[in-house]
Amino acid sequence: MTSTAPTRPFVVQSESPALLLDGITKTYRSKAGAVDALRGVTYQFTRGSFTAVMGASGSGKSTLLQCAAGLDQPTKGMVMLGGVELGGLDEVALTKLRREQMGFVFQAYNLLGSLTVYDNVALPLRLTGRRPRREDVYRVLDQVGLEGKAKRRPAELSGGQQQRVAIARALITGPAVFFADEPTGALDSSTSRQVLTLLREATDRTGQTVVMVTHDPVAAAFADRVLFLSDGLVAGSLDHGDAARIAAAMSDLES
Numbered sequence: 001m002t003s004t005a006p007t008r009p010f011v012v013q014s015e016s017p018a019l020l021l022d023g024i025t026k027t028y029r030s031k032a033g034a035v036d037a038l039r040g041v042t043y044q045f046t047r048g049s050f051t052a053v054m055g056a057s058g059s060g061k062s063t064l065l066q067c068a069a070g071l072d073q074p075t076k077g078m079v080m081l082g083g084v085e086l087g088g089l090d091e092v093a094l095t096k097l098r099r100e101q102m103g104f105v106f107q108a109y110n111l112l113g114s115l116t117v118y119d120n121v122a123l124p125l126r127l128t129g130r131r132p133r134r135e136d137v138y139r140v141l142d143q144v145g146l147e148g149k150a151k152r153r154p155a156e157l158s159g160g161q162q163q164r165v166a167i168a169r170a171l172i173t174g175p176a177v178f179f180a181d182e183p184t185g186a187l188d189s190s191t192s193r194q195v196l197t198l199l200r201e202a203t204d205r206t207g208q209t210v211v212m213v214t215h216d217p218v219a220a221a222f223a224d225r226v227l228f229l230s231d232g233l234v235a236g237s238l239d240h241g242d243a244a245r246i247a248a249a250m251s252d253l254e255s
């Protein structure tokens with residue numbers, strides 16, 4: 001009888017953090033000079049955690065997200081996702097990892113206007129060469145409360161519905177990590193709550209990891225932890241804060 005014990009690489013991967021940033025610096029160089037957007041950020045995002053990243057405008061939040069998701073390269077330091085170092089991958093391998101392991105939800109929903117809701121949601125599977133199963137597409141549409149909207153085009157939906165399509169599209173591949181940049185920035189408060197609840201459920205129900213940049217303390221209160229950035233560095237964190245405590249911590253940071 002053959003052994004069914006997990007292989008060693010599996011064990012190593014399950015013990016590593018979902019996402020590790022190790023001494024990340026990012027310097028943008030242009031004719032106007034150099035800007036140090038990140039100045040040595042080391043942080044571990046544990047599996048199944050929901051982290052909000054906050055900080056003043058220009059503190060480096062979007063740069064952190066872009067580097068963590070392999071959409072941009074840090075100047076120095078290392079990013080590891082599920083035990084894989086992003087810097088060691090070529091563009092093809094990085095794109096594959098991004099499509100299979102990461103889900104993206106941005107303020108601009110980035111849906112394809114010419115495709116139906118169904119086809120927008122099925123697209124990430126098609127891009128990874130998998131044939132989307134109808135029941136899987138309908139399951140995620142159902143999960144985000146859009147089961148009746150499969151045949152519509154994005155322009156025929158409200159902003160909140162479009163953002164829920166974007167979340168369904170991110171959910172369909174079962175990514176290990178969701179990256180969200182101001183996912184509720186364009187939404188009213190009750191629609192924001194629905195969207196944040198979906199991200200919360202991704203961590204609570206399926207143990208996925210969420211990293212969300214936000215300016216909004218109410219949105220950040222959905223996270224387990226808020227990580228505060230100041231001038232390209234981690235300035236502190238707050239666990240299980242409500243919106244008032246998070247807002248107070250933000251204003252301490254800015255004063």
Ligand SMILES: Nc1ncnc2c1ncn2[C@@H]1O[C@H](COP(=O)(O)OP(=O)(O)OP(=O)(O)O)[C@@H](O)[C@H]1O
Nearest residue numbers: 028030035037055056057058059060061062063064
């Ligand atoms: N492509 C770029 N070229 C030059 N400088 C850049 C570039 N992108 C960002 N920066 C600079 O890097 C710093 C960090 O920018 P970043 O967008 O990460 O901040 P942020 O905290 O997300 O800001 P905001 O809350 O305003 O979106 C800022 O000083 C910004 O001007």
